[in-house]
Amino acid sequence: MRVRSLRFGVVGTGLIGGSLLRRLVDTDIEVHGWDPDGETLEFAQRHALPVTGDLAEAVADRDIVILATPLSVLPHILERITDHIGPDTVITDVGSTKSGVAAAAAKSPLRDRFVPGHPMAGTEHSGLSAARAGLFDGATWVLCPDSVARIGHVRTLITVITTVFNARVTLMSPDRHDSTVALSSHVPHLLAGSLAGAARASGDEDAVLGLAAGSFTDGTRVAGTAPARTVDMLTANRDAVLAQLALVQNHLSDMAQALTADDARGLTALFAQARQVRTRLTTRADRPATHRFDPADPDGEFAFLMGTGAQGVGLTDCTVTDDAIVYSSLG
Amino acid sequence: MRVRSLRFGVVGTGLIGGSLLRRLVDTDIEVHGWDPDGETLEFAQRHALPVTGDLAEAVADRDIVILATPLSVLPHILERITDHIGPDTVITDVGSTKSGVAAAAAKSPLRDRFVPGHPMAGTEHSGLSAARAGLFDGATWVLCPDSVARIGHVRTLITVITTVFNARVTLMSPDRHDSTVALSSHVPHLLAGSLAGAARASGDEDAVLGLAAGSFTDGTRVAGTAPARTVDMLTANRDAVLAQLALVQNHLSDMAQALTADDARGLTALFAQARQVRTRLTTRADRPATHRFDPADPDGEFAFLMGTGAQGVGLTDCTVTDDAIVYSSLG
Structure with a gap:
């Protein structure tokens, strides 16, 4: 695939969308951006960035359209672009949670072109x-x-990304995805917020800040x-965040119980496991x-691809020829 | 006070004790170190560091003795040095919790010379x-x-430190002190351990590590x-740690409750308060x-000194003349 000749809509x-646009512009790849905000359009014009206020123009006749609007308006945007988008266009989005987007896409006439x-x-x-x-x-x-039916679109996106x-x-x-990022990205914000909040609730905030160790500084960043x-982030992924937070709370309770009981061996075992994960x-x-x-054999390829997330493997290249599809990975 | 002419025992x-010793040696201040460990004594000899295996020799005839043994043996060490230490020697320690040390010192014949x-x-x-x-x-x-009765010792220690x-x-x-460090230093270890432990308990550890955001990396450091x-650290300060952990757990519960109830305003208020503390x-x-x-007026001076901790103020100098005692501070 000749990536440099693909035409993009953002x-x-x-x-996020602006950063996609800038990289595409910087690499001389054809792109139309769309934004409804007057100040954004003005900023784009001042900086010679190709952003229009006409949604149909931005998505018509594109090979790849990336939806980078807030999550809340994504279903509405999908509706608005339906009549303007070609049958071979690959559509994706950049939202920070995926179950809701996938459900909205499944109900859209564009579902056969959409990869969250x-x-x-x-x-x-x-x-x-x-x-x-x-x-x-x-x-x-x-x-x-x-679905494996989207394997061609997936290859294109992996190559582009x-x-x-x-x-x-x-x-x-x-x-x-939603369950994983709940723990790897969202729940830590609740811990940091609670640690900082407790410093105030302690009634001795100045003393606590005065004696803040590295552990406190890291833990409240x-x-x-x-x-x-x-x-917004937590609310958009509420159920998964609450489920993963419960796991953390259970661990805290177990540790508190071991400490209360002076069970040094049990507490050490819990910290030894935590250290393994950190290492x-x-x-x-x-x-x-x-x-x-x-x-x-697209089924075998699709199964491999869908397994990369569970293994923490990252794909770094996709090369498609008539004889083979070859992926490079790290992890 | 001529700090450079003081004689130290470590x-x-x-x-910690070794680092004190090295700084004193580096600044040409007279110091005797003591350690019961054969390998430590050997290391000291190889590196020309003044460390003896004779405790009486290390503390006799010293102006300042700093106890840097493990907390658990401190009461025993206090007993052992009692007969060898002069009436004008200032004694302090470097233990990471202070209530136990203060209680042990109060029962010791050395209490009038001891500042934890x-x-x-x-x-x-x-x-x-x-x-x-x-x-x-x-x-x-x-x-x-x-007690204000220790004001002279306190001035000496502030000047030296x-x-x-x-x-x-x-x-x-x-x-x-114990209550403050429980929150500013100890409890964050429980949060980090629980976050890392939850990654394993999630059953999807590789995926979580693969998608680890900065928040997760900071939060598990x-x-x-x-x-x-x-x-050891948590056990030595158990009661204070459990009390401060309860504050953090309450905050986590409040946040979980607000998230469950879709109470964006309440959740935002909690994070706004946390951000103030972080800022x-x-x-x-x-x-x-x-x-x-x-x-x-040593009482006024002592009251000022004891208030510095609560205000997060750090003293950076102490100058004693016949007319006045002057402290410099930052905070």
Whole structure:
């Protein structure tokens, strides 16, 4: 596939959409952005970025359309673009939770062209003015296709994501995605918020801050995020967050119980297990591997792809020829 | 006071005691170290560090004796040194909890010379071989004197700690110390351990590590500490740790409840409060101030000193003349 000749549409040019747009512009790939916000359109014009206020124009005649609007308006946007989008266009999104998006897509006439996605990248800023072309370099980008029938679209997206955006692709079901990010990204915000909140509730906040050790500083870092943004994130993934938080709360109770009972052996065992997990996080090997598939066996290829998420494997390349489909991976 | 002419004894030359010893040696201040461990004595000899296996020799005829043994043997050591220590020697310790030490000291014949202390510094290593002269540079060093009768000893220690070890001194009662470090240093280890433990309990550890966001990486950092050391620390401060953990657990429950009820406003308010605390931690002003006291009013001076901990103020200098006692502070 000649990635450089693909034509892109980016729907919504905030931080994420704007960063996609900037990278595409920087690499001389044809792209139309769309945004409904007047200030954003003005900013784009001042900086010679191709952003229009006409949604039909942005998505018509495109090979790939990436939806980067807020999650709440995504179903509405899917409806609005339905009549303007070609039968061969590959559609994906960048929302931070995936079950809801997958359900909305399944009900849309565009379902045969849609592959839900989530690039795990961001900054504490927002808007097109904060967008940067390198935002996705080295990031993990999750794809959640619902059927082997989308294998061609998936190959195209993996190729684009790895070559244009320099990210790694990992695949899993929408439910597994939401459950995983609940623990790997969302629940830690609740812990940080509770630790910082407890410092105030202790009635001795100045003393606590005065004696803050590295453990407290690390443990409260994401409590510095804008509260509204944290709450949006948690609310959008509520059920999975509550389920994973319950696991953490159980662990805390077990530890408190062992400490209360002066059960040093039991407490040490709990911390030894935690340390194993931490060590695995910081010393993961990132072994390179290649995986070759027969174009006549899309089921085997699809099963491999959908298993990458559970294994923590990231795809770094996809090459399609008449004889074979070859993936490179790290993990 | 001529700090450079003071004679020191350091009892126990592990990481902390060894680092004290190294700084004193480096600044040409007379010091005797003591350690019961054969390998430590050998290491000291090979590196020309003044460490003896004779406890009486190490503490006799000293101006300042710093006890840096494990907390569990401190009462025993106090007994052993009683007959060898002079009436004008100032004694302090470096234990990470203070109520137990203060209680043991109160029962000792040495109580009129003893000021409990805790330099908040350390590394993940242990032993004399890991000691470094600069370990206390910029650290906060807590002192917990029990009476204005110790004001002279306190002045001496503040002068030594700020000028020789380059640390800041803050003062508070032993109970307040233990309660404060429970939250500012110990409880975060329970949170990190529980977050890492939950990743394993989720049954999807590889996926969670594969999608680990910065929030997860920060939130599990201290789970990498040696489990036995973490458990020793928590056990030594058990009651205060359990009390502060309960505050964090209450906050977690409140947040879970707000999320369950889709109470975005309530959840946002909780995160807004947490963010205020985090902002205060990272943007504390460190305003310089000086405080002048009449030598005839030790009660006022003592009250000021004991209030520094609650205010998060660190003393950086103490100058004693016939006319006045002057402290410099930041915070």
